[in-house]
Amino acid sequence: MRNALLAISLLIVFASLLYVAINPGDFGAATGEHLVFGEPKYSDMDDYFIHNGQNQTGANNIVTSIVFDYRGFDTLGEASVLFTAVLGTGVALRLLRRDRK
Amino acid sequence: MLFNLPFITVVIVIGLGLYAMLYKRNLIKIVIGLSLVESGVNLFLVSLGYRNGGIAPIYTSAPSTHMVLPTPQALTLTSIVIGVATTAMLLSFCVVIYRNYGTLDARKVRRLRE
Amino acid sequence: MMSKIVRTQASFLYTLILIFGFYIVAHGHLTPGGGFQGGAVIATGIALIVVAYKFENIKGWVKKSMLTTAESIGLLAFIITGISGIGVSFFYNWLANSGLLFGRVVHYGINPGYINTAGTLPIMNLAVGIEVLGGLGVIIMYFLHYAKEVK
Numbered sequence: 526m527r528n529a530l531l532a533i534s535l536l537i538v539f540a541s542l543l544y545v546a547i548n549p550g551d552f553g554a555a556t557g558e559h560l561v562f563g564e565p566k567y568s569d570m571d572d573y574f575i576h577n578g579q580n581q582t583g584a585n586n587i588v589t590s591i592v593f594d595y596r597g598f599d600t601l602g603e604a605s606v607l608f609t610a611v612l613g614t615g616v617a618l619r620l621l622r623r624d625r626k
Numbered sequence: 627m628l629f630n631l632p633f634i635t636v637v638i639v640i641g642l643g644l645y646a647m648l649y650k651r652n653l654i655k656i657v658i659g660l661s662l663v664e665s666g667v668n669l670f671l672v673s674l675g676y677r678n679g680g681i682a683p684i685y686t687s688a689p690s691t692h693m694v695l696p697t698p699q700a701l702t703l704t705s706i707v708i709g710v711a712t713t714a715m716l717l718s719f720c721v722v723i724y725r726n727y728g729t730l731d732a733r734k735v736r737r738l739r740e
Numbered sequence: 741m742m743s744k745i746v747r748t749q750a751s752f753l754y755t756l757i758l759i760f761g762f763y764i765v766a767h768g769h770l771t772p773g774g775g776f777q778g779g780a781v782i783a784t785g786i787a788l789i790v791v792a793y794k795f796e797n798i799k800g801w802v803k804k805s806m807l808t809t810a811e812s813i814g815l816l817a818f819i820i821t822g823i824s825g826i827g828v829s830f831f832y833n834w835l836a837n838s839g840l841l842f843g844r845v846v847h848y849g850i851n852p853g854y855i856n857t858a859g860t861l862p863i864m865n866l867a868v869g870i871e872v873l874g875g876l877g878v879i880i881m882y883f884l885h886y887a888k889e890v891k
Contacts, residue, residue: 593868686771687853
């Protein structure tokens with residue numbers, strides 16, 4: 526019973542996702558907001574980064590200038606998450622030695 | 627249908643990850659399923675920012691200036707690193723669970739320990 | 741410990757992987773790559789050396805305390821570099837286009853790529869590279885060090 530329910534729900538999720546992936550234009554087609562692969566609708570911010578990133582940060586690699594300059598706070602949080610994960614791993618594995626004694 | 631092949635690949639990868647997370651009992655396999663879902667989401671983010679005929683947003687000896695969107699790539703970079711961190715965390719929990727219970731079967735890890 | 745062929749190849753490839761990783765870190769503002777990717781590449785080299793030799797045999801070669809120190813220093817250097825632009829705002833790129841270190845003026849357009857550009861970005865790349873190298877390396881070290889406690 527439980528397995529059948531799981532299978533049905535998984536199948537429904539998979540089928541609906543696959544339907545949207547094959548016909549991405551069905552949702553929002555009336556207002557012109559639908560998703561088309563290869564033609565992003567709103568790219569004002571990215572065009573600004575592409576055209577002004579070199580003058581403002583001096584980096585040829587626009588992705589690096591976004592990661593470290595325009596969105597530096599994101600990267601700070603990311604580095605903190607990595608640091609915290611290493612700390613947590615160390616603490617969790619240190620518990621092994623304490624339990625053994 | 628073939629022109630949006632990346633979206634179909636995303637759905638297949640996420641579906642495989644959900645299947646592994648729902649049906650597998652081994653904790654390591656559940657972590658592998660979680661990593662698959664993460665990979666699918668990362669691929670979806672990157673393929674959202676693709677422009678037809680665009681090149682990578684790097685100006686060093688670039689053949690043209692028609693570039694794909696850089697912001698989804700930057701956010702995906704963040705997402706990948708956080709995914710690595712969470713995977714390491716989950717695997718360390720798996721090690722601790724195996725040490726305390728002697729098994730990795732998710733059905734058997736339910737008794738309280740002493 | 742693996743066979744002698746694997747060990748020799750590993751100790752040879754270790755230096756190459758290290759050089760490649762630091763190349764990726766140093767050219768993060770010009771070519772694909774950056775701090776995270778380069779740090780991950782260097783951590784791969786550490787994983788290779790740990791797999792080829794046993795964990796007990798590399799105590800004097802790659803130390804865990806060294807890696808944790810590298811991680812802390814990297815995060816601290818990143819935060820200090822961010823704070824150094826506090827005169828205008830946090831994470832302000834005050835070195836770019838200033839003519840000082842990493843301050844060569846860059847105009848919009850395709851260029852062959854000059855290493856002396858991008859202001860504080862190379863410094864942050866280096867800091868994050870050191871941090872990721874220490875973080876991923878110390879995760880590998882933790883797992884292998886405490887693996888014998890499990891059995």
